[in-house]
Amino acid sequence: xxxxxxxxxxxxxxxxxxxxxxxxxxxxxxxxxxxxxxxxxxxxxxxxxxxxxxxxxxxxxxx
Numbered sequence: 001x002x003x004x005x006x007x008x009x010x011x012x013x014x015x016x017x018x019x020x021x022x023x024x025x026x027x028x029x030x031x032x033x034x035x036x037x038x039x040x041x042x043x044x045x046x047x048x049x050x051x052x053x054x055x056x057x058x059x060x061x062x063x
Contacts, residue, residue: 042050
């Protein structure tokens, strides 16, 4: 590759961009608003589907 960027599972450029965006959101984004929206979604009609998806993806598992 001419620009020396590793792609595929070792895509460092995209990984760094994603991490930077996550840090920016945590520091400057509407975190409280999004937390309230997530809570409302869990308590609303889609809550059961969201919980099912969480279980199926293994979120919340402990090592």
